Amino acid sequence: MERAIHSSTDHHLIKLIPRLQVRFGLWLRNTRTRHQLAQLGERELADAGIDRCQRESELSKPFWR
Numbered sequence: 001m002e003r004a005i006h007s008s009t010d011h012h013l014i015k016l017i018p019r020l021q022v023r024f025g026l027w028l029r030n031t032r033t034r035h036q037l038a039q040l041g042e043r044e045l046a047d048a049g050i051d052r053c054q055r056e057s058e059l060s061k062p063f064w065r
Contacts, residue, residue: 031063 038059040048045055 027063030061030065034059034061034063 037050037055040050040055045051
């Protein structure tokens with residue numbers, strides 16, 4: 001009986017690991033791109049079509065969103 005429980009748990013963990021890797025990758029990307037956005041000057045923001053309000057809105061989001 002214990003073998004069946006262990007096997008089921010292993011199966012769930014194996015399925016969970018790739019999903020966690022994707023999630024952590026998205027969080028890291030959010031952090032990096034928001035840091036880059038914070039470094040942009042007025043001219044660069046204008047070139048990208050981003051106004052101050054949009055920038056502040058994006059920068060105020062937590063890394064997981």
